[in-house]
Amino acid sequence: MSKIKKEKYKGFDIEYFIVPKGFNQYSITISKLKNKGTKREEYYMEKIETYTSELKEARKEARKFIDNLDIKNLNWSSQGLSEATYLPD
Numbered sequence: 894m895s896k897i898k899k900e901k902y903k904g905f906d907i908e909y910f911i912v913p914k915g916f917n918q919y920s921i922t923i924s925k926l927k928n929k930g931t932k933r934e935e936y937y938m939e940k941i942e943t944y945t946s947e948l949k950e951a952r953k954e955a956r957k958f959i960d961n962l963d964i965k966n967l968n969w970s971s972q973g974l975s976e977a978t979y980l981p982d
Contacts, residue, residue, distance in 0.1 A: 909948060921954065925967075
């Protein structure tokens with residue numbers, strides 16, 4: 894059985910998923926939304942694989958990754974909602 898832990902850090906959503914096969918290592922998904930709830934909604938997402946089975950160490954890796962990001966130059970991806978008539982501009 895796999896366990897998922899979630900947290901927020903500096904505006905980013907972090908999801909820790911322990912992979913029970915092999916060495917019980919953590920898979921980490923880091924994401925952030927921009928212009929949420931509008932036609933211009935975009936997201937940033939990065940996936941990290943760790944070599945540790947300890948959540949404490951996985952958290953350190955995720956936070957270090959976020960601390961080293963160039964926030965002003967993130968590679969944003971479109972949500973494809975530009976034609977959604979139910980959303981505001």
